[in-house]
Amino acid sequence: MAASTHTVTNQSPPLTGYDVFAADRALSEAVARHLDPVLLPVAAAELSVLGEAAGSAQAQEWGAQANENPPKLRTHDRYGHRIDEVDFHPAWHRVLGKGVGAGLTAAWATPGGHVRRAAGFMVWSQVEAGHGCPLSMTHAAVPALRAEPDLAAEWEPRLTSRVYEAGLRPAASKAGALLGMGMTEKQGGSDVRGNSTVARALAADGEYALTGHKWFCSAPMSDGFLVLARAADGLTCFLVPRVLGDGSRNVFAIQRLKDKLGNRSNASAEVEFDGTWARRVGPEGRGVRTLVEMVAATRLDCVLGSAALMRQAVAQAVHHATHREAFGGPLIDKPLMRNVLADLALESEAATTLAxxxxxxxxxxxxxxxxGESERAFLRLAVPVAKYWVTKRCTPLVVEALECLGGNGYVEESGMPRLLRESPLNSVWEGSGNVQALDVLRALQREPSALNAFLVEVGRARGADHRLDRAVRDLLTELADLSGLEARARRVVERMALVLTGSLLVRFAPAEVADAFCSSRLGGDWGHAFGTLAHTLDLRSVVERARPVA
Structure with a gap:
C-alpha cells in the first residue's frame, strides 16, 4: 500500500471561536479596575458579546476580504458626470457597521463611555484595523464641534448614533453619520500652520467657500469632514458636508486614492476644493485651538490601535506555540521560546494597561x-508620551511575533503579514515621533501643571520597587537639565513612558509581570531584542497570562 503524502500534521488550528475580550486578561482587568462597579456588569457583558463576534471565523473572514479587495475610486459615471465616489467591498461595510453598532463612536453619550469604548475599539480592531480610521475620526470630532453649539446640537446625535448608513445623502436624512478630516497639505505635512487652503466668507453668517488641495483626506465617503483653511483672521476650522441640504453634491473632487503600505481596506484620498461650501467651527483664527481635543482623542486611538495589533500578534504567537511541536515537545515549553513569548506578552500588557x-x-x-482638572493636566503630557512610545513598540513586536510562527507567519494566509503592514501606521498618523516629542517639550516648558499631574501619577507607586524609584530619580535629573533639550527629546519621552508604565504595572499587574517589566525596561537586565529577559524571572506565568484560549 502506498504511503499517504497528504496527511497534515503538527499544524496549529485557526485561532477562532473565542471571546477576544474575556481572553485578554490585561484588558478585562483594566476595564474592571477603571469602571464604576454599577456600570461594570452591563459593560462587561456587551464587551464579551463583541469579543465573541471578533473571535468568530465569520468576522475574521470579513477582515481578510476587506483587505484583499481594497476600495476603488470612481470619479465619473458612465455619462461623464463627476460623482467622486469610492466603492468598498461588502465586508468593509459589515465590519464598519458592526463597529458603529457596538458604540465605538458613542463614548461621549455613555457613562464611563471612554473606558468602554476604548476596550471595544481594541477588541474590534483585532478583526480589521482599517475601519478604525472613520470610527476614530467620528468619535474625536465631537469635542471640536462643541466649539460651535448649534453645529454640535445638529451633528452630535448623528455621530454618536449606533446606526450605520452607507451612501451619500444629506446627513439630516440619515439615522447615523460619519466624519472624516482633511488637515495636512503637500507643502506642510505635520506643520498645519503652512496650510494654504483659502476660506472666503459668504453672505450668511458662519458660511464660507473653500478653495485648496488636501494631500491626505481620510475616509472620503464620510458624511462630512473637519478641515483647516485660512480665513481673513487666520487658520480656522470648518465642517464640509459631502452632500448639501438640498441633496446636491458639494464640490469635493477626489484626485486619487493613496496606494498605502498597509491599511489597505481604508480609503485615503487627495481632494480639491473649488468654492466648496463649509460652515465655520469656532472663531476665525482659532482653528488649531478648536482641534486640540480632537487631536488628543485621535492620538489616544493611535495608542489603542497599536495596543490592539500587539495583542493580536501575541495571541497568535502564543496560540501557535501552544499547538506546534518541535524538538520533542510543544514549542511553548521550550525555555528559549518561552522567554520570547514572555517578553512579547510583557510589552503587550504594558501597552494595554497604559492605554x-x-x-x-x-x-x-x-x-x-x-x-477632572488634574486628569486633564495629566492627559496633556501622558497622551503624546504614550502615542510616541506605544506606537513605536508595535512594529518590532509584530516582527518578532511573526517569527514565532516561522515560515508559516510569512505566508499571507496566516494574517501576520497584514498585522506587520499595519504596524507602522499609528506612529505616523496624527504626528510622527518627532512631532510627539516636541509636543511633550512644549507642555513641559509651558504647562507646569501637566508635569505635576504626571509626577503625581508616577509617584503613587513610590517605594514599591527600587528599580522604578531609581528610574524616576534619573528622569528628574534629565528634566532638570535644559541644555540641548530638543536633541534629547526622544530620550526624555521614552523615559517618561517607561516610568509611567512601570508605575501602573507595579500598582495593578500581577507581581510576575511588574517584576519582569521593572527588571528589564527599568533595571537594565535586558538585551536589545525580544527574548532576552532574565531567566530567573517567572516567565511561565507571564506567558500563561497571555494565552488567548485555555
Missing part, C-alpha cells in the same frame, strides 16, 4: 463638578 489608564482619565476629565 486604558488614559481612557479612564478621559472619563474623569469630563466630570461635571470640575474635579
Amino acid at each position: 486604558l489608564r488614559l481612557a479612564a482619565a478621559c472619563d474623569a476629565a469630563e466630570a461635571a463638578d470640575g474635579s
